[in-house]
Each structure stands twice: as C-alpha cells, then as structure tokens.
Amino acid sequence: MSKAQEKLELKAEKREILGARVRHLRKSGFIPAVLYGKGLASIPLQIPNKDFFKTFHVAGESTLVYINVDGQSFPTIIHDVARDPLTDDVIHADFYKVRLDEKIKTKVPVIFDGVSPAVQDKQGIFVRNVNELEVEAFPQDLPHEVKIDISTLVNFGDQVQVKNIDLGDKVKIIAEPEEIVATVQEPLSEEELKKMLEVQAPAVEEVEVIEKEKAVPEEELPETPAGPAPVAGAEKKPAEKPATEAKPPAKK
Numbered sequence: 001m002s003k004a005q006e007k008l009e010l011k012a013e014k015r016e017i018l019g020a021r022v023r024h025l026r027k028s029g030f031i032p033a034v035l036y037g038k039g040l041a042s043i044p045l046q047i048p049n050k051d052f053f054k055t056f057h058v059a060g061e062s063t064l065v066y067i068n069v070d071g072q073s074f075p076t077i078i079h080d081v082a083r084d085p086l087t088d089d090v091i092h093a094d095f096y097k098v099r100l101d102e103k104i105k106t107k108v109p110v111i112f113d114g115v116s117p118a119v120q121d122k123q124g125i126f127v128r129n130v131n132e133l134e135v136e137a138f139p140q141d142l143p144h145e146v147k148i149d150i151s152t153l154v155n156f157g158d159q160v161q162v163k164n165i166d167l168g169d170k171v172k173i174i175a176e177p178e179e180i181v182a183t184v185q186e187p188l189s190e191e192e193l194k195k196m197l198e199v200q201a202p203a204v205e206e207v208e209v210i211e212k213e214k215a216v217p218e219e220e221l222p223e224t225p226a227g228p229a230p231v232a233g234a235e236k237k238p239a240e241k242p243a244t245e246a247k248p249p250a251k252k
Contacts, residue, residue, distance in 0.1 A: 009066045009073070010055045015044035031090055035067060035074060037097025043069065045095070052093065056081070062108045064139045067095055075100055075139060098139045105174060107132045110146045110181065116153040118184040124156055125185045133162075133181075134174040141170040148181065156186040 015032060017025050022032045031052045033045040045067070059065050059078060067074045079096035083089060098104055109132050118124040133146055146167065148160055163177035 007066065008055055008059050008063065009068060010047065010051060011068045012045040012047045014069060015046040017046070018044060026089075026091065031093055033093040033095060035069065035076065035095045035097060037074075037076070038099070040074075040097050045069065047093070052090070056090075056093075058144070060109065060144060062106045062135075062142055063144045064098070064142060065095070077104070077106065077139065077142075100138060100140055103136055103138050104142075105134060105136045106142060107134050108143055108146050110148060112150050112182060113147050114149045114151040116150045116184055118153050118155055118158060122156065123187050124153075125187055126150070126153075127183050127185055129180050129182060133165075135167065135171050136174055137171040143167065143171060150182060153182070153184045156184055159183040 012033065012035075015025070017032075025032055025046060029049050030046040031049055033047055033052075034042055035045055036042040055065060056078060061078050061081070063077075065076050065078060067076050074095075074097050076095040076097050078093060080094040081090055082092040084091050110130055112128065116124070116126060119126050135142065135146075137143075146165065148165065150160065152158065152160070159180050160182045161177065162173055162175045162179045162181060165173060165181070167173065
C-alpha cells in the first residue's frame with residue numbers, strides 16, 4: 001500500500017544574498033533555502049525555481065532528497081516550505097540533513113484508491129477520517145504516500161483501520177491499531193437530512209422578528225395630558241399673556 005521513490009537529487013548553490021535582499025533573488029528565478037542538521041552548520045542555498053518545484057512535486061515533505069552543493073551530496077528531507085499568504089508562491093524552503101542509520105518520524109499523505117461497492121451500488125457516504133499518517137523509518141525507506149484500496153468497503157459500516165494497512169517491515173505507523181482511517185455510512189433519510197439542516201440553520205431571522213415585534217411595556221409609555229382631541233384644520237391660537245394692572249398716570 002505504500003509507494004517508494006527512486007533516488008531524488010537536487011542541485012543547489014551557496015547563497016550570498018541574505019536578509020531583505022532575497023526578494024531580488026526570487027525575481028531572478030531562484031528559491032532561497034537553507035540546509036541544516038545535526039553536526040552541520042547552516043548553509044544558505046539558492047535553487048532554481050524549475051528544479052525545486054519538479055523535485056518537490058515528487059518528494060513532498062516525506063521523501064529523501066539528495067542536495068548537491070559544490071560537488072558534495074547531503075541526504076535531506078524537505079522539512080518546511082514557506083509560502084506567501086497572498087499569492088501562495090513558495091518564498092523559502094528548509095532542507096534538514098538526516099543520517100541514513102537513524103530512523104526518523106514524519107507525516108505521509110494518504111491516498112484512497114479504487115471504488116467502494118457500498119458507495120457505488122448502495123449510495124453510501126464515504127467518510128475519510130485522516131489525510132495523512134505519521135510513520136517511522138530510516139530516511140531511505142520512507143514512502144512518498146500511503147495508498148489504500150477502498151474496494152474492500154462493500155457494506156455500510158465497513159472500515160479501514162490502521163491495523164489493516166501493510167507498509168512492510170521497514171515502515172511503522174505511529175497510531176493506534178484500532179484507529180479508523182475510512183468507512184462508509186448509510187445514506188441519510190429525507191427526514192434525517194431535514195433535521196440536520198434545521199439544527200445547522202442559524203436563527204438570525206427569527207431573532208430579528210422577535211426584536212421587531214417586541215412591545216414597549218405600558219409603564220414605559222410617556223404620559224399624555226387628557227383633553228379633547230384637536231379639530232382638523234383648526235389653527236392654534238397663540239397663548240394669551242396674563243393681564244397686567246394699569247398704572248396710574250404720572251402726576252405733573
């Protein structure tokens with residue numbers, strides 16, 4: 001179920017351009033990178049875009065890649081790839097030097113292959129529980145991917161568990177044997193689907209209606225003076241000023 005790769009080699013050059021100036025390096029068609037590992041001082045590298053992507057497409061972050069620098073070959077794993085958050089372009093790559101006599105742990109992508117009769121013939125729902133698996137092996141024995149045949153999923157409830165995956169004696173999966181990797185569920189009935197949608201649907205509109213229809217309590221209503229209703233078209237008379245006492249004429 002695992003797929004091993006042939007020896008992958010990638011040529012790189014030592015990089016003299018550091019810091020913020022690497023943006024000019026990228027515009028020139030190179031990927032800035034760094035090589036590091038146990039007992040090795042970090043070496044800044046630059047790799048042609050075309051060569052890097054060709055290798056990365058095959059190796060991913062789990063397959064052994066031999067980096068050739070000034071005629072010296074280093075066994076490495078592409079440990080990390082940084083991307084621009086806006087363009088998704090690769091802006092930097094880390095190559096971790098490994099020892100071929102020491103086992104390492106890494107995550108390997110899971111690929112589902114074939115057709116499940118429970119899905120094709122019975123309209124079951126295929127459920128993928130994992131996208132990758134952590135494995136342990138010597139660097140040269142690491143698989144590029146774990147391919148799982150789902151044609152064994154014949155009936156509803158059938159499962160592929162970790163214990164069902166055979167990667168040989170050289171590769172160990174770091175997971176519980178009973179962990180479910182994939183399964184097929186019985187299709188939902190119309191009533192079950194309706195209930196699910198009702199639970200998932202937000203109650204925003206209902207809240208808005210409640211707010212709009214909310215009545216103002218009577219005790220909060222402003223008091224209005226009692227009196228006859230105004231007659232339509234009647235003009236308002238100005239308020240009469242209070243009468244003032246007439247002053248006696250001044251004596252001459």
